Amino acid sequence: MNLSEMSDDTCIRFLESHTFGHLGCSGEGYPYVIPINYACEARKVFMFSMPGQKVEYLRARPYACLQVEDVGAAGRWESVIVQGLFEELPDTDERRTERLHAWSLLEKRPLWWEPGTFEITDGISQSEGGPVFFSLSIQIMSGRRVEHRS
Amino acid sequence: MNLSEMSDDTCIRFLESHTFGHLGCSGEGYPYVIPINYACEARKVFMFSMPGQKVEYLRARPYACLQVEDVGAAGRWESVIVQGLFEELPDTDERRTERLHAWSLLEKRPLWWEPGTFEITDGISQSEGGPVFFSLSIQIMSGRRVEHRS
Numbered sequence: 001m002n003l004s005e006m007s008d009d010t011c012i013r014f015l016e017s018h019t020f021g022h023l024g025c026s027g028e029g030y031p032y033v034i035p036i037n038y039a040c041e042a043r044k045v046f047m048f049s050m051p052g053q054k055v056e057y058l059r060a061r062p063y064a065c066l067q068v069e070d071v072g073a074a075g076r077w078e079s080v081i082v083q084g085l086f087e088e089l090p091d092t093d094e095r096r097t098e099r100l101h102a103w104s105l106l107e108k109r110p111l112w113w114e115p116g117t118f119e120i121t122d123g124i125s126q127s128e129g130g131p132v133f134f135s136l137s138i139q140i141m142s143g144r145r146v147e148h149r150s
Numbered sequence: 151m152n153l154s155e156m157s158d159d160t161c162i163r164f165l166e167s168h169t170f171g172h173l174g175c176s177g178e179g180y181p182y183v184i185p186i187n188y189a190c191e192a193r194k195v196f197m198f199s200m201p202g203q204k205v206e207y208l209r210a211r212p213y214a215c216l217q218v219e220d221v222g223a224a225g226r227w228e229s230v231i232v233q234g235l236f237e238e239l240p241d242t243d244e245r246r247t248e249r250l251h252a253w254s255l256l257e258k259r260p261l262w263w264e265p266g267t268f269e270i271t272d273g274i275s276q277s278e279g280g281p282v283f284f285s286l287s288i289q290i291m292s293g294r295r296v297e298h299r300s
Contacts, residue, residue: 030234
């Protein structure tokens with residue numbers, strides 16, 4: 001078994017070629033982790049969520065991380081973690097272009113995982129409010145890869 | 151599509167019947183997320199890690215969370231998050247029984263994911279030091295399930 005660090009460029013390529021990870025943020029006292037779809041471009045990670053707890057957490061404490069893994073055959077795996085600052089892309093004139101660009105990247109992905117997209121109302125799912133788009137500017141990044149060699 | 155909250159008992163049964171999740175802790179300034187194997191018994195979550203950054207983070211700031219998901223066919227998914235306190239199970243006379251019990255639970259699992267188990271030395275993996283066993287006592291728990299109904 002061989003464990004190696006991934007270079008900065010390799011981490012970025014890894015993030016760009018994946019679409020699903022786990023976002024960590026700081027809740028009230030405790031950390032908070034959610035599965036999330038993302039898109040990575042030009043060293044920025046774009047995500048969206050319907051309004052809710054995690055968005056409130058991120059607005060209050062904008063330090064976040066995204067961890068992405070890929071598990072292959074025979075115990076091979078890769079994992080990349082980036083830490084950075086949450087930045088909301090509101091639907092304002094100033095940020096509209098960036099927001100539309102984020103959506104243009106995200107809508108290409110299989111958005112099967114949208115746990116924040118629905119609000120619970122008497123057991124019936126209903127969307128409520130518009131999505132919050134945000135980016136994570138990468139401040140710290142690292143990646144590790146395990147390969148088995150005979 | 152129907153989104154529903156999972157009851158406390160359902161969350162526990164879900165945690166007990168799964169073995170892999172994502173652990174969130176508080177790093178230096180930023181949250182930190184890692185994939186991890188776990189075992190859940192009697193409302194406690196047991197995990198282990200080789201010494202390293204995440205253990206240092208947890209020792210410094212013992213507030214942690216574990217998020218576990220299960221993605222099924224046709225867009226069905228379940229996700230449970232628990233938040234609680236990290237408690238180390240050191241190899242002392244006082245905690246040895248609990249430590250051995252934690253290991254007896256964990257060793258039954260497929261421990262294919264042990265990213266912290268190896269230290270990097272010139273590209274060659276070597277284990278270094280003994281594993282750190284710890285538990286997470288569940289303080290806050292919630293779960294959500296999405297099912298598609300025709």
